[in-house]
Amino acid sequence: MRSHEISSSQIADVVNRHHRLPDRLLQILIELQEPSGWLPPATLTALADALGVSRAHVEGVAGFYSFLHTEPVGRYRLLFSDNIIEHQLGSRELMAALCSKLWVEPHKPSEDGLVSVSTTSCIGMGDQGPAMLANGRPVLRLSHQRINQIAELVRQQVPVSEWPEAFFHVDNNIHRRDAMLQLDLAPGAALQAALALGRAEWMRQMQLSNLRGRGGAGFTTAVKWMACADAPGADKVVVCNADEGEPGTFKDRVLLTTLADAVFEGMTLAAWAVGARQGLLYLRGEYRYLRPTLEAVLARRRSAGLLGRQILGKAGFDFDIEIHLGAGAYVCGEETALLESLEGKRGTPRIRPPFPVTRGYLGRPTVVNNVETLAKTCLIALEGGAAFAATGTAQSTGTKLLSISGDCARPGIYEYPFGVAIERVLEDCGASDTQAVQVGGAAGIMLASYEFHRRIAFEDVPTAGAFMVFDSSRDLFEVARNFVAFFAHESCGFCTPCRVGTSLLLKAMNKLADGHGAKTDLADIEWIDRLLKNASHCGLGSAAPNPVMDTLLKFRPAYERRLRSLDFAPAFNLDDALAAARRASGRDDAAAHFSADHAPR
Numbered sequence: 001m002r003s004h005e006i007s008s009s010q011i012a013d014v015v016n017r018h019h020r021l022p023d024r025l026l027q028i029l030i031e032l033q034e035p036s037g038w039l040p041p042a043t044l045t046a047l048a049d050a051l052g053v054s055r056a057h058v059e060g061v062a063g064f065y066s067f068l069h070t071e072p073v074g075r076y077r078l079l080f081s082d083n084i085i086e087h088q089l090g091s092r093e094l095m096a097a098l099c100s101k102l103w104v105e106p107h108k109p110s111e112d113g114l115v116s117v118s119t120t121s122c123i124g125m126g127d128q129g130p131a132m133l134a135n136g137r138p139v140l141r142l143s144h145q146r147i148n149q150i151a152e153l154v155r156q157q158v159p160v161s162e163w164p165e166a167f168f169h170v171d172n173n174i175h176r177r178d179a180m181l182q183l184d185l186a187p188g189a190a191l192q193a194a195l196a197l198g199r200a201e202w203m204r205q206m207q208l209s210n211l212r213g214r215g216g217a218g219f220t221t222a223v224k225w226m227a228c229a230d231a232p233g234a235d236k237v238v239v240c241n242a243d244e245g246e247p248g249t250f251k252d253r254v255l256l257t258t259l260a261d262a263v264f265e266g267m268t269l270a271a272w273a274v275g276a277r278q279g280l281l282y283l284r285g286e287y288r289y290l291r292p293t294l295e296a297v298l299a300r301r302r303s304a305g306l307l308g309r310q311i312l313g314k315a316g317f318d319f320d321i322e323i324h325l326g327a328g329a330y331v332c333g334e335e336t337a338l339l340e341s342l343e344g345k346r347g348t349p350r351i352r353p354p355f356p357v358t359r360g361y362l363g364r365p366t367v368v369n370n371v372e373t374l375a376k377t378c379l380i381a382l383e384g385g386a387a388f389a390a391t392g393t394a395q396s397t398g399t400k401l402l403s404i405s406g407d408c409a410r411p412g413i414y415e416y417p418f419g420v421a422i423e424r425v426l427e428d429c430g431a432s433d434t435q436a437v438q439v440g441g442a443a444g445i446m447l448a449s450y451e452f453h454r455r456i457a458f459e460d461v462p463t464a465g466a467f468m469v470f471d472s473s474r475d476l477f478e479v480a481r482n483f484v485a486f487f488a489h490e491s492c493g494f495c496t497p498c499r500v501g502t503s504l505l506l507k508a509m510n511k512l513a514d515g516h517g518a519k520t521d522l523a524d525i526e527w528i529d530r531l532l533k534n535a536s537h538c539g540l541g542s543a544a545p546n547p548v549m550d551t552l553l554k555f556r557p558a559y560e561r562r563l564r565s566l567d568f569a570p571a572f573n574l575d576d577a578l579a580a581a582r583r584a585s586g587r588d589d590a591a592a593h594f595s596a597d598h599a600p601r
Helices: 008-017 022-033 041-051 055-062 084-088 091-102 144-155 189-197 199-209 221-230 251-258 260-274 285-303 335-342 371-383 385-389 422-428 476-490 496-513 519-535 539-543 546-554 579-585
Strands: 076-081 115-120 132-134 137-139 174-176 236-242 276-283 320-325 366-370 399-406 412-417 434-439 445-448 466-471 563-565
Touching (some): 008 022, 008 041, 022 320, 041 055, 076 091, 084 091, 084 399, 189 260, 199 371, 221 260, 251 260, 251 285, 260 285, 260 320, 371 385, 422 434, 496 519, 496 539, 519 563
Parallel strands (some): 174 412, 236 276, 236 366
Antiparallel strands (some): 076 132, 399 412
């Protein structure tokens, strides 16, 4: 094992570069981990002293994010994407083959500290998998041949930066373009149009557009902006949520790759509307490889007078954007958890109210919008709100980008006006013999074939963008079990219902998978569903049972064939087990007995 310690001068350099601010803790930890791949205890202690915070706080943050390591990992950290689509493409077999070739046990570093092979949640490459991260860089289109090459490169200790470029080539796979993906934006053109309108008229055009958030919740963008603009305090913030962690979603990756100017211009349009001076783009750790390109775009925009002081010569219009990295935490896609992470804390969702528009980043009024949402504002500035609203449906205006993966001939990105039918999408992507479609990722909805007439729209089938196709050869129980494992892994642990409920749900699914299930287990799953939906602190917990409940309702035979007996009843009787307690307490009333009527709910 490596025992590399980070010197005090290195720690001081990083901390000073971040102005010794405790709210920069996550960014500091990411930088300090870079040289050795992990954060030794002495480093955490020195960092706590340098920032004037407790050692427990520093370790608590470091222990929250899956890409931060407080114990040694291999110099080559190879993380296979745990997405169900990539499982179906053979990722588990490829991972086992690599472990065998490297003589390493999964999820543990090798004895010499050279390599560790493990899994991570979906890395946003489902259209070109199987995929993995090699020291943070995505390696795509894995095959047994490529696994053999990787094993040899690791054995020869070739730096990842010197591996063949073909390993890292990321395709955009855009198969259908509409208004957004056809946009040929001259940097600054949308901004000039909005400035010519003035703040009030620009906000009115946003209202006319009825643009709704493309991150999944569908909140009206203009309403959010107006609330922030009207909030007391002059030091306002615009945040772009680029933490695209929903399994099966990768459309934000493509937008950041092909239309980064539109994303940054959208942030600047939001800043003009609400009067913000600071912008933050929260980039998920899995997309860290995009950062140099994005920083170059920001530098070019500053040189062109599109960021910084007096943007486009407008007195008082000062706004700039900084990129912050995430470090592997799905829950940070929730806007308040994202704000906590931006402040250098664990990504635990906040209790609302107060809402971010009045008390967000560092207590300041903050607008948080999705990548696609912000890019779409450029269309509104250029064409007007009414023209934007003419596409789509009355309640879902404009177009939607879909990330299509799974059993289809042409996985990739498709842009449609809202209101497109599921069956049309399946036809366009070359899907056949389709059994089910999971729309919206793990937290979304599973549609059976009799529902393919339904339409992508907030009033029918809402989605953040994921569209996963499963043909008749797929076991939908295993699909649901993968999603449940994802939620159990990604629970932040803050609230007991989610922390315990997702674990219980996964244990129930594993019991069924092992062939030990009974009909009572299906009833228990339904009880856990009610518990999670009614008592969870945030949307992660309440959404966790969705894939199970959908498949139980629409594909119940996939569960029942795993039961030992439909009539099986457990031999253990809880009411009998309480008899000793009743005798000791001298109670024998109805409330002292366990029955279905008195079962906890």
